[in-house]
Amino acid sequence: MPKTLPTIVPATLKPGVTFDTIAEHPQRADPAAQAAQGGVVRGRALIFWDLKIPGKKKKLDAIDTDQITPAADCVSESLETLDQRWKAGSFRYLMPDFRERVHRGETFLVAGDRFAIGSSREMSPAGLKGIADEAGLEMVVVCGANMGDIFRKNALNLGLHVVQSPAAVADARDGDEFAFDTTSRTLTNETQRKTYDPLPLTAKEDEIRQSGGIFAAGRREFGDAVRIPPRIEWPIPIGRRG
Numbered sequence: 001m002p003k004t005l006p007t008i009v010p011a012t013l014k015p016g017v018t019f020d021t022i023a024e025h026p027q028r029a030d031p032a033a034q035a036a037q038g039g040v041v042r043g044r045a046l047i048f049w050d051l052k053i054p055g056k057k058k059k060l061d062a063i064d065t066d067q068i069t070p071a072a073d074c075v076s077e078s079l080e081t082l083d084q085r086w087k088a089g090s091f092r093y094l095m096p097d098f099r100e101r102v103h104r105g106e107t108f109l110v111a112g113d114r115f116a117i118g119s120s121r122e123m124s125p126a127g128l129k130g131i132a133d134e135a136g137l138e139m140v141v142v143c144g145a146n147m148g149d150i151f152r153k154n155a156l157n158l159g160l161h162v163v164q165s166p167a168a169v170a171d172a173r174d175g176d177e178f179a180f181d182t183t184s185r186t187l188t189n190e191t192q193r194k195t196y197d198p199l200p201l202t203a204k205e206d207e208i209r210q211s212g213g214i215f216a217a218g219r220r221e222f223g224d225a226v227r228i229p230p231r232i233e234w235p236i237p238i239g240r241r242g
Contacts, residue, residue: 008232011225039183041138041161042190043107045176048095050112059144059169063111064118065151067094074123086127087134103135108142108178110169115143116151125155140180142187144169145199156205159213163187164199 048060073089076082091098109128116124132139140161147164155162161180168187172178176191187196201209211217 008230010227010229011222013226039181041107041140041180041182043137043140043178044105045108045110045172045174045178046098046101046106047110047172047174048112059110059112059172061112061144062114062117063094065116065121065124065148066118067091068116068124069121069127073127074121083126083130086123087130090124090127090131099131102131102137102139105137107132107137107139108180109139110172111141111143112169113144113166114146114148115141116148117146118148120150120154122154122158125151125158125160129155129158129160140178140187142168142172142178153205156201156208157214159216165196168194168196168198 048063050058050060068091069086069089070092073085073092076085087099095101128139128141138161140163141155142163142165144166145164147162152162161182163180163185165187168189171189171192171194173191176189179188179190180186181188185198185201187198188194189196200206208214208217
């Protein structure tokens with residue numbers, strides 16, 4: 001007996017939701033998504049120094065995702081407060097005043113090599129981006145070589161700017177003013193008057209970045225998913241190909 005295929009139907013709106021309310025949703029005005037369409041992000045350096053080396057100022061290497069978001073802050077009693085835990089836990093032990101400093105305009109997070117290695121937790125880039133968003137700011141993560149691949153991809157999906165530039169990291173000093181051109185991805189230390197071209201992204205990563213992230217792109221395209229019936233295009237059977 002042949003199996004019955006499930007019926008595919010268009011996306012639907014929740015009760016009480018209209019296209020107008022979707023358009024007015026605050027996330028649709030995501031500053032990172034808007035900046036990805038072209039603009040310059042500015043802020044001051046927030047540097048993670050390696051304090052284990054007396055008398056030598058060196059950026060801290062190997063900050064893993066457990067240090068960015070401790071395991072206890074990856075969970076919550078309800079979905080409504082989950083993102084609050086991610087934000088509150090960001091660098092809870094490594095830099096307890098991180099959130100306050102970001103809100104003061106220190107939005108260029110500067111760290112050494114191997115930043116965000118470790119687990120694949122999406123909470124880490126989500127928490128960092130959320131802290132800047134709640135203050136109407138944008139964060140740019142600037143690190144040296146070998147950023148964690150999964151973190152980088154999660155960050156781009158969420159619309160968080162990430163830059164790998166060992167030279168920019170080596171030159172950075174506390175209080176330096178930075179600018180990041182979201183079109184060219186050029187990074188400028190305006191205090192030191194130095195410009196850097198970061199390590200390039202893959203073609204797909206850059207496509208996602210320019211869209212503002214997959215969530216921003218999804219919100220833009222959701223209306224069409226509701227209005228337009230889904231269409232299935234079956235592959236041509238091998239025997240019937242010309």
